[in-house]
Amino acid sequence: MKFDRWVTGLILNPLNMSMNMSIRIKKGLAFILFGSRWLAAPIYMGLIGALILILVKFYEDLIEDLHWAKDFSPTDTILAVLGLIDLSLTANLVIMVILAGYESFVSKIDNSDHPDRPDWLAHMDFAGLKLKLVGSMVAISGIYLLEVFMNIEKYTAERVELLIGIHFTLMVSGLIMAITDYIVGRTTKHD
Numbered sequence: 526m527k528f529d530r531w532v533t534g535l536i537l538n539p540l541n542m543s544m545n546m547s548i549r550i551k552k553g554l555a556f557i558l559f560g561s562r563w564l565a566a567p568i569y570m571g572l573i574g575a576l577i578l579i580l581v582k583f584y585e586d587l588i589e590d591l592h593w594a595k596d597f598s599p600t601d602t603i604l605a606v607l608g609l610i611d612l613s614l615t616a617n618l619v620i621m622v623i624l625a626g627y628e629s630f631v632s633k634i635d636n637s638d639h640p641d642r643p644d645w646l647a648h649m650d651f652a653g654l655k656l657k658l659v660g661s662m663v664a665i666s667g668i669y670l671l672e673v674f675m676n677i678e679k680y681t682a683e684r685v686e687l688l689i690g691i692h693f694t695l696m697v698s699g700l701i702m703a704i705t706d707y708i709v710g711r712t713t714k715h716d
Contacts, residue, residue, distance in 0.1 A: 562631050569627045576619050583612045600675055607675075611668045618661040625654045652706045659699035666692040 590597075590605040597605065624643070628634050629651055636642055670692055673680055 566627070566631050569623050569631070572619055572623045576616060576623070579612055579616045579619065583609060583616070586612065604672055604675055607668050607672050611665055611672075614661055614665050614668070618658065618665070621654070621657055621661070625657075629654065652702075652709075655702055656699065656706065659695065659702060663692070663695045663699055666695050 586605070586608055590609075594602070594605075624634070666688075670688055673685060673688055677685070
């Protein structure tokens with residue numbers, strides 16, 4: 526009986542040690558991979574810097590527009606306002622990426638009891654983020670196109686066609702993403 530246990534132990538112990546080592550390696554690797562998501566946190570901090578750049582540019586443009594406002598034609602006024610709206614939409618886009626990206630990929634933001642917490646943040650998943658991003662890019666592109674059309678004499682026909690093509694491509698991409706998400710959502714509900 527003792528001999529049988531000794532032989533069994535001699536055979537199984539290296540296997541057990543090998544299994545334990547394999548489990549430890551898997552757990553260690555999973556820990557490192559899961560922890561690597563924190564490497565994205567400094568990127569989101571950098572986007573806060575980009576938001577500051579947008580803020581500075583917004584006020585530079587606003588101050589310049591106010592300085593020349595008395596000489597503006599109605600078209601110049603509309604173009605100035607559209608430029609500020611464009612910067613505002615870009616800032617909103619950056620905020621969306623920072624908050625939703627951080628919460629989706631790095632760590633949950635624990636401020637659910639904060640009265641200023643955006644409602645969309647609690648319901649934003651990756652698919653929703655993609656659609657909001659594309660929607661914002663289409664809006665920004667549309668505003669830029671409107672600016673181009675209001676100063677059409679400054680642009681070549683080829684340039685206008687290119688801008689319209691880019692805008693159309695963004696719209697179609699957004700539509701395809703929305704349809705795909707809709708189909709995936711319906712398929713998931715039926716499973």
